[in-house]
Structure formats: C-alpha cells, structure tokens
Amino acid sequence: MTIRKSFYITVWALSCSLISATALADPILAKIQTRWAQCNYTVGSSDDKVACFDRLIDDTQIALLAQPARHDLKIWLAINKSSLAGVDGGMGALGLVKDAKILLEDVITQAPETLDGSALTSLATLYHKVPGWPLAFGDDDKAAELFKKALAINPDGIDPNYFYGEFLADTGKTNLAVAFLKHAQQAPARPDRPLADQGRQQEIIQKLKELNQQ
Template identity: 60%
Template structure:
C-alpha cells in the first residue's frame, strides 16, 4: 500500500495576509479547512490551501498557546494534509498530530465535544501499524468510543466509528452508526463541513447497502 493511500483525506486559497495584531479565529480556521477539504479539487491548490491554513492555525496558537481547541484544529489540519499529500512527509505529519491530540486529551479532554478523541481514534485506524507507524485498531476503537461517550449524537464521532466498523467488516454495526451520523443536527456556522461530511456518509452507506 502506498503512502498516498494510507490516510483518508479527513479533512480556494486562503488570503495570504491577516491583521498581525489580531489572532485568527477558530471559526475562520474551521471554515478554511472545509474549503480546502471540500471546495478545492485541484491537487496543488488543495495542498497549498491546507499549508496556508496550518500557518494561520500556528500563528493563532502562538498568540494563544493555552487554546486547546486551536491545538485540536492544528492536528486536524496536519492530518488532513498528510492524507492529501501522502509520501514520506505524511508519517511525520500524523505523528505531530498524535502528539498534539494526546496533549489535549490529557489537559482538556472534553474541548470541542471530545473532538480530540475522534481525531486521534481516526488516525489510529487509518495509519499503518508498527514498524511503519502507530496504527492500532484496538486503540482506535477505544478512543472512538470515548468520543461517542462525550458526544453521542455528533456527526463526526458517529461517522468515524461507522467508517472504522466498515473497514473491519462489521457491516450492520457500521450502517447503524453511519445512519446516526446522517441524522445528526447541523453544526452552527459549519454548513460546508456538514454538507461535505453528509456526502461522505451517503457514499459509504451506498457501498454497504
């Protein structure tokens, strides 16, 4: 399996300048991620889009280093870039994401409705196992279940657990969680992300049914 296919791409060019004295908001980072992930179809543009969003995310975090929500999103941006870019750089990016998410789980596990558990769990089942990387299905399932315990009706924890189950041949269970994700309430201020995720859910359900 090539490095280009080891990760699912979790995850419109960002303006190059921003007000230097004002940190970029979390909402801006989330919105730009959705544009990179779902509105940018040219390979080079997507890579550049994600790289720019990582830079904005890092700048915001440098000005507000205690913001665990920004750490979660830096991990999401880096792991999304790993999935889009592939190659040798992907493994270092997912390891960096893992470190960020573990730090959040240790210090603020419920931030963003437990998104750190969802993101780290998804990494554990999508990356290769030892000796190439840290992939581990048992660890993935444990983390995804912790995410669901915090946010049982959320679109992302149900989607990623459903995807995990599908990849492990647990078809009926996968359908249950994917349908629950399909009926999740819209997230305020994130219509593009919800639309893209719903398209992914519909595609997976079609494959399973």
C-alpha cells in the first residue's frame, strides 16, 4: 500500500526552509537548511532523495543530542522526517510523520515563535497532508487553526503564505488561495537561502498555473 500522495510534503514540511537570521548566526543550522534544500530540489531520483534525507536526519539527530534544548533543531528534525515521508511513501511514512508531530508539538508548547512560528506552519501542513483517522491524524480544521496562528507570527513569510495558499486551493477556496500564493511570491528574499527560495518560488508558480493564474 502506498500513501505517497497523501504524505507529499513540498517542503516544507514543512517544512519549511523557514528562517534566515538564526542560520546566519549558527553554522550548524545553516548547514542543515542548505542540505535540506539540496536534498529536496537538486537530488534527482526518489532513491537518491531517500538516501539524502536519511543521512540528513542522522546528522540532525546527532546535533540535537548534543544540544537537546535547541528548538530550532527539533523543528528541522521534524521537517527532515516529514520530507523523507513525502518521498519514501508507504506505511513507513506513518511513523516518520508521527515522530515529526511530537517534535513540533513540543516546540509549539514551549517556544511557538521559534523560527518565526515555523513549527506551526509545519504541523499545519502535516494535519492537512496526512490521512485522517483511523490511519493517521489528518484534520483540515486543525490545519486551518494552526495556519492562522503561524501567519499571525509571520504574516509576510514565503512558507506560511505558500502552504496556506496550497491548503486553501486543496479545500476549494480558489480566490483566497491565489491571494495568499501571490503574497508568498512577494516575500523578501533570504540571501542565505537562495536555493530554497528558488525552489519555493517555482512551486508557487506551478500552483498558480494549476489554478489558471499564470
């Protein structure tokens, strides 16, 4: 049984290529973010992507074990697990996204504004993308609630606007979706994240084309 479509995280997850300032100050986080963009946008085959994210998850876990109070690393471990679930598919993806959910909920409980509220964006995306009960925890009402909280923290960010726009499109609110997607297009560039920005902008263009807006 494959649930790759349900678990596809354009990522984001989550994810989510989500912050510049902290990465500039912290080489560990910067390296993880850069490698995520490489895995997500430049690696070709699915098998190679799986291997890339597997290695990145291992390295992120090692970094987090060394600094267990780092909420930003928890977010990126969750993003990497969600991204692996998206490319790997199958029943194994369920465990990955459930692990990601626990990590993100921990950050939201303790420090929801970490990385401009990216844990909220990432968890909202998971609630929207994964199957619902009894297979998993998918819930569009919960996703909408979390997206709105993320946008309250980071109203002009590329990721919360893109993923909320995608959510709105998937739930039939096309006009509103277009507004958020176009707002995402106008998000400030992140000088330290050129590959992530380029990839996300291409995803925005593709989504707008699907909505007959390009």
